[in-house]
Amino acid sequence: MVYLTRIEHFNAAHKLYNPNWSKEKNHEVFGKCANENWHGHNFELFVTIKGDPDPETGFIFDAKKLGALVTEKVTEKLDHRNLNVDVDFMKGKLCSIENLVIGIWNELEPHLPPPVQLHCLKLVETAKIYVEYYGNK
Amino acid sequence: MGKKVAIFRKEHFNAAHRLFNPDWDDAKNMEVFGKCALPNYHGHNYELIVKIIGEPDEKTGYVMDLKKLSDLIEEKIIERFDHKNFNLDTEEFKNLNPTAENIAIVIYELLRPHIDQEKDLQIRLYETPRNFVEYPVD
Numbered sequence: 601m602v603y604l605t606r607i608e609h610f611n612a613a614h615k616l617y618n619p620n621w622s623k624e625k626n627h628e629v630f631g632k633c634a635n636e637n638w639h640g641h642n643f644e645l646f647v648t649i650k651g652d653p654d655p656e657t658g659f660i661f662d663a664k665k666l667g668a669l670v671t672e673k674v675t676e677k678l679d680h681r682n683l684n685v686d687v688d689f690m691k692g693k694l695c696s697i698e699n700l701v702i703g704i705w706n707e708l709e710p711h712l713p714p715p716v717q718l719h720c721l722k723l724v725e726t727a728k729i730y731v732e733y734y735g736n737k
Numbered sequence: 738m739g740k741k742v743a744i745f746r747k748e749h750f751n752a753a754h755r756l757f758n759p760d761w762d763d764a765k766n767m768e769v770f771g772k773c774a775l776p777n778y779h780g781h782n783y784e785l786i787v788k789i790i791g792e793p794d795e796k797t798g799y800v801m802d803l804k805k806l807s808d809l810i811e812e813k814i815i816e817r818f819d820h821k822n823f824n825l826d827t828e829e830f831k832n833l834n835p836t837a838e839n840i841a842i843v844i845y846e847l848l849r850p851h852i853d854q855e856k857d858l859q860i861r862l863y864e865t866p867r868n869f870v871e872y873p874v875d
Binding site (some may be wrong): 604611612613614623632633635637638639640641642679680681682685726727 | 749752754773819825865866
């Protein structure tokens with residue numbers, strides 16, 4: 601079993617805001633991240649797949665094809681967008697990176713051709729903050 | 738001539754913006770600015786590097802106390818722009834397109850009055866790890 605990681609990036613705006621709470625409560629819980637007019641980040645997405653190298657190609661999965669798949673299914677929907685407003689799979693969800701990484705997993709995982717398995721998504725929000733998700737295990 | 742030294746302080750902030758010229762229609766804005774003109778904003782982790790050039794003070798050995806420079810950047814720049822929307826939340830960009838170029842010029846102008854006039858000041862601003870600008874140019 602070998603693990604292969606492809607790194608992609610996107611820029612987006614968001615805010616952390618629970619519509620069921622007052623403005624004061626949102627600012628108390630989320631601080632500056634609750635700014636109503638949004639803020640934004642340069643996000644980095646690490647997509648790690650696992651499998652055995654194919655005897656014909658030596659690849660688990662063509663890394664260029666993996667990059668194209670991540671671009672088509674994920675980053676084109678997110679890049680230069682507002683995560684709260686523009687992204688269909690984040691509608692009605694709180695736009696934390698925890699929820700975003702789960703959303704990205706659900707968008708991407710069904711499109712990986714067997715026997716390729718998605719192992720981990722790592723989503724970096726700032727130089728000091730990132731999350732990892734290994735699927736609903 | 739004394740020995741000039743450059744000192745640097747690195748800070749960062751996160752903000753939303755869009756690139757948009759209100760004198761143009763939406764089609765022209767999309768043609769020129771591409772995805773950066775999308776109406777609901779996007780955002781960046783900005784990295785700011787402030788460079789000060791001067792001769793070290795005879796008594797302290799400092800060009801400028803880096804703690805004081807850090808506090809100054811925090812007060813004048815970070816508190817103003819961090820977790821804000823350049824287009825909507827700031828006076829400086831009410832009528833100015835918030836490109837990295839213009840943001841660097843504005844940061845320079847906000848800091849310049851508070852730094853010893855004998856020292857040179859230069860701003861480097863990273864909008865992404867790959868896109869960055871400097872102002873002023875030698």
